[in-house]
Every structure is written in C-alpha cells, then in structure tokens.
Amino acid sequence: MSVLDREKIVAPMDYNRWLVPPAALCVHLCIGQAYAFSVFNLPMTKLIGLTDPAPEDWKLTELGWIFSIAIVFLGLSAAFTGIWLDRVGPRKAMFAAACCFGGGFLISAVGVATHQLWIIYLGYGVIGGCGLGIGYISPVKTLILWFPDRPGMATGMAIMGFGGGAFIASPLSVWLMGHFKTDTDVGVTSTFVALGVIYFVFMLIGAIIVRVPAPGWRPAGYVPAAQPRSLVTDQTVHVDQALKTPQFYLLWWVLCLNVTAGIGVLGQASAMSQEMFQGQITPVAAAGFVGLLSLFNMAGRFFWASISDYIGRKNTYLIFFLLGILLYAAVPSTAKMGSVALFVLCYGIILSMYGGGFATIPAYLRDIFGVQYVGAIHGRLLTAWSAAGVFGPVLVNYIRQYQIDSGVAKADAYTITMYIMAGLLFIGFLCNLAMKPVDERHHLEAENQPAQ
Amino acid sequence: MNGVRKDYTTQVVLAWLLVGIPLLWGVYKTLLNAWQLFQ
Numbered sequence: 183m184s185v186l187d188r189e190k191i192v193a194p195m196d197y198n199r200w201l202v203p204p205a206a207l208c209v210h211l212c213i214g215q216a217y218a219f220s221v222f223n224l225p226m227t228k229l230i231g232l233t234d235p236a237p238e239d240w241k242l243t244e245l246g247w248i249f250s251i252a253i254v255f256l257g258l259s260a261a262f263t264g265i266w267l268d269r270v271g272p273r274k275a276m277f278a279a280a281c282c283f284g285g286g287f288l289i290s291a292v293g294v295a296t297h298q299l300w301i302i303y304l305g306y307g308v309i310g311g312c313g314l315g316i317g318y319i320s321p322v323k324t325l326i327l328w329f330p331d332r333p334g335m336a337t338g339m340a341i342m343g344f345g346g347g348a349f350i351a352s353p354l355s356v357w358l359m360g361h362f363k364t365d366t367d368v369g370v371t372s373t374f375v376a377l378g379v380i381y382f383v384f385m386l387i388g389a390i391i392v393r394v395p396a397p398g399w400r401p402a403g404y405v406p407a408a409q410p411r412s413l414v415t416d417q418t419v420h421v422d423q424a425l426k427t428p429q430f431y432l433l434w435w436v437l438c439l440n441v442t443a444g445i446g447v448l449g450q451a452s453a454m455s456q457e458m459f460q461g462q463i464t465p466v467a468a469a470g471f472v473g474l475l476s477l478f479n480m481a482g483r484f485f486w487a488s489i490s491d492y493i494g495r496k497n498t499y500l501i502f503f504l505l506g507i508l509l510y511a512a513v514p515s516t517a518k519m520g521s522v523a524l525f526v527l528c529y530g531i532i533l534s535m536y537g538g539g540f541a542t543i544p545a546y547l548r549d550i551f552g553v554q555y556v557g558a559i560h561g562r563l564l565t566a567w568s569a570a571g572v573f574g575p576v577l578v579n580y581i582r583q584y585q586i587d588s589g590v591a592k593a594d595a596y597t598i599t600m601y602i603m604a605g606l607l608f609i610g611f612l613c614n615l616a617m618k619p620v621d622e623r624h625h626l627e628a629e630n631q632p633a634q
Numbered sequence: 635m636n637g638v639r640k641d642y643t644t645q646v647v648l649a650w651l652l653v654g655i656p657l658l659w660g661v662y663k664t665l666l667n668a669w670q671l672f673q
Contacts, residue, residue, distance in 0.1 A: 194640070196639045196640055198642035198644050198645070198646050200650075201645055201646055202648035203640060204646075204650050204652060204653045205649070207657075208652070208653060211657060220650055225637075275638065336666055343653070343657075346657050346660060346661070348657065348660075349663065350657065350660040352658065352660075352663075353659075353663045354643045387652065393647060463671070464670075466670050467670045467671045468671075469667060469670070470667045470669065470670040470671040471671050473664040473667045473668045474664075474666065474668040474671065477661065477664055477668070522671070522672075523672075526671065557651040566663070611663050
C-alpha cells in the first residue's frame with residue numbers, strides 16, 4: 183500500500199498549507215461523534231420491546247460500558263501507536279483510523295442485529311475506540327510542521343473538530359434512526375451501517391487530502407526566532423526520554439486537573455442547572471444549557487489555542503487556572519442571586535477553558551520537547567484524559583450525594599464541589615508554575631535526530 | 635527552469651466547504667435548542 187506511505191505524500195514546495203486543517207477536521211469531526219453516542223442508549227434499550235423495554239432488552243447500565251470501553255481504548259491506542267504514527271505518517275494513520283472507526287460501527291450493527299452486546303463492546307468499544315485514539319493524534323504533528331509560526335492555532339482547529347463532531351452526529355443519528363424506523367425495527371442497525379459508511383468515506387477524504395511538508399519547507403516570510411522564547415526549545419527529546427523528565431508529569435497533571443474540573447461539570451450540567459435554579463430552568467432549557475456549554479467547549483479549543491501562539495502556553499494555562507478558580511468560586515453566588523445569564527456565562531467560560539486545555543497541550547508539548555516526537559508524547563499524555571474521565575464525574579457525583587445525605591438542600595449541594603474544583607485548579611496552577619525547560623541531558627544529540 | 639506554480643484556491647475552498655457546512659449546520663441546530671434557556 184505504497185500510496186499510504188509518508189514518502190508518497192510529501193507536498194510540492196508551492197502546496198497550499200490551508201488544505202491540511204480541513205483534512206484534519208475530516209477526521210476529528212467524525213471521531214467527535216463519540217460525545218454523542220448517548221443518543222443510541224434509549225433506542226438500544228427497546229430493540230426487542232420496540233415501544234418499551236422488554237425483560238430481555240439491554241439495560242442502560244450495560245450500554246454505558248460501550249462509551250467507557252471506547253474512551254479507555256482511545257487512551258490506550260493513542261499511548262501505544264504514537265511512535266508508529268510518527269514513523270508511517272498521517273495518511274496511513276488516518277486510513278487506519280477510518281477502518282477502525284467505520285469498521286467499529288459495522289461490527290456493532292452486527293451486534294445489534296443479532297442482539298449480542300459483546301459484539302458491540304468489541305466493535306464500537308475496542309475497535310472503534312482504537313480508531314478514536316489513532317484518529318485523534320494522527321494530524322497533530324503534521325499540523326505543527328505546516329504551521330511552525332502558529333502551531334497552537336493549527337492544532338486548535340483540528341481539536342475543535344473533535345468538540346464539534348457531536349453537533350453533527352447527534353441530529354444526524356436521530357434523523358437516520360427516524361428514517362430507518364419501521365413497525366418491527368427501531369432503526370439502530372441500519373443507522374450504524376449508514377454511519378459506518380459515512381464516517382469511513384469522510385475520514386478517507388481527509389487521508390487523501392493530507393500532505394506532509396517537504397524537508398526544509400517554511401511558510402513564506404517565516405523566519406524562526408534566532409533566540410527562541412524561554413520555554414520553546416529547538417532541540418529534540420525522544421518520547422522514551424520525555425517520560426523520564428519532570429516536565430512530562432507536570433504537564434500530565436496540568437491536563438488532568440484542567441480536564442477533571444471541566445468534565446465533572448459537563449457530565450452533571452443538566453441536573454446541576456435544574457437543581458441550582460429550581461423552577462427557573464426546565465428540563466428542556468437544561469438540555470439547551472448542555473448544548474450551549476458544548477459550543478463554548480468547541481469555540482474555546484480554537485480561541486485559546488490561537489491566543490497561546492501570542493501569549494505563550496504557560497501564560498495561557500495560568501489564565502485557565504486563575505480565571506477558573508475565580509469562576510468556580512463565583513458560581514454559587516450566581517445561583518443565590520438567581521441570575522441564569524451570569525450562571526451560564528461563568529460555566530461557558532469554564533467550559534471554553536476546558537476545551538482550550540485539550541487544544542493547547544500539543545503546542546505546549548512541542549515547545550517543551552520539540553516537534554519530532556510530539557505525536558507520540560501527546561499520545562502518552564492523553565492517559566491524563568482517561569484518568570480525568572474517572573476523577574471528574576466521581577468527584578462531582580459523590581460529593582453532591584454526600585451533601586444531600588447530610589441534609590444540605592439540593593440547590594446548595596454543589597457549593598462545596600465548586601470550592602473543591604477551585605482547589606484542584608490551584609494545584610494545577612502550581613504544576614504549571616513549576617514548568618521549566620527540559621534539562622540538556624535529555625536532548626537527543628544532533629547526529630541521532632531522525633529526518634522529519 | 636522554473637516550473638509552473640499550481641493554484642490550489644479551488645481545492646482549499648472546496649475542502650473548507652466540505653467540513654464547514656456540516657459543522658455550521660450542527661452549530662445552528664444546537665443554538666436553536668439552546669435558545670430555550672432564555673425563553
């Protein structure tokens with residue numbers, strides 16, 4: 183399959199680099215579907231009963247594992263395929279991601295048709311999850327190489343697509359299920375087949391478009407700074423060596439704590455808004471609130487990552503943590519004031535910084551460890567996401583329940599949680615503050631550095 | 635001898651439309667739902 187090899191996709195010197203972000207978005211908009219997988223949960227509890235769940239139908243708790251398995255395999259595949267990806271280039275990686283993600287849907291369709299849940303765990307969870315992980319990191323290094331002048335903005339555009347994928351997937355899935363629904367079928371099988379084909383084709387288009395820059399290529403008019411900023415290295419740190427530096431673990435905690443604070447709130451946003459504004463926010467309005475937060479999450483990925491090109495990654499994260507602390511501390515007051523607009527604004531900014539944290543981290547890694555192994559290092563760092571996916575919701579849910587069990591009113595049950603989130607952000611602030619350039623002994627010697 | 639520079643403008647516009655249209659459609663649908671919050 184030589185057409186997939188890195189050597190076959192080296193762009194001519196006059197290639198327009200603005201073709202590369204849409205290629206990355208083709209992949210990220212598809213795999214962002216993962217955030218919208220819950221639209222299948224209720225229909226899949228009625229595959230046999232059709233109108234109401236039958237005793238043989240799957241339970242919601244069993245179905246919840248599909249998404250969890252997918253996220254676990256996202257983290258694992260990103261961590262373990264990073265080095266392979268850096269070697270084979272983005273086209274082969276995107277093709278592999280398309281096969282896994284599209285194929286995962288097709289296998290899951292078999293699972294739904296035969297009513298075998300383990301096939302769906304294997305299809306969407308394991309194989310689709312690998313597609314998520316490979317697809318997520320596949321365009322990162324390529325974008326940084328094409329945009330050495332604005333790496334934050336470039337990776338922010340792609341990772342914005344992951345946040346935006348759910349906006350497309352949710353209404354599309356609902357429409358497809360309605361289209362395929364019959365008196366004897368809820369339409370999930372056919373929807374999975376259709377989505378598998380659509381996503382495979384869309385991701386394949388991204389793989390066809392993507393190119394890597396020729397060695398020595400630079401954007402017109404771009405001259406690398408003679409004296410790089412203090413936290414921006416022009417050296418290379420090997421992925422295995424990066425894991426021996428304190429900087430990797432500081433960044434791991436920076437990402438983990440930033441994500442923990444955001445993900446816990448995102449998961450509970452609907453219930454939280456209704457309980458903090460009893461009588462003011464209805465369930466329908468709460469669903470709108472969740473959608474609005476997702477928009478802030480998506481927009482923040484592009485906005486903050488782009489800003490980081492001008493103010494630096496460390497300063498960007500300093501803003502995330504300091505502003506986050508202030509906003510989390512302010513949220514209980516907005517509820518006491520009864521101001522829905524202020525409440526939405528506070529959470530909107532918090533969620534924009536949650537997304538911004540994801541989108542700015544690849545450029546931060548490039549600044550600290552160099553561009554050569556950024557894909558592989560990014561993959562390893564994404565384990566922080568998996569950990570935060572457990573910490574965040576557990577923290578919010580358990581503390582809320584503990585408060586309610588202790589006799590605190592539901593409207594006030596989130597106050598302590600907000601202060602704990604602010605505390606977590608303060609620890610993240612300290613980790614970010616401790617970031618320093620990597621010690622020279624970890625740098626790869628010039629003769630050992632592979633060509634880009 | 636210099637080769638002829640290829641113009642990629644059409645491909646760039648088409649590629650951005652390919653990803654931009656579905657994304658804007660999704661954002662529009664989300665904003666419609668979010669409007670309920672302020673009614």
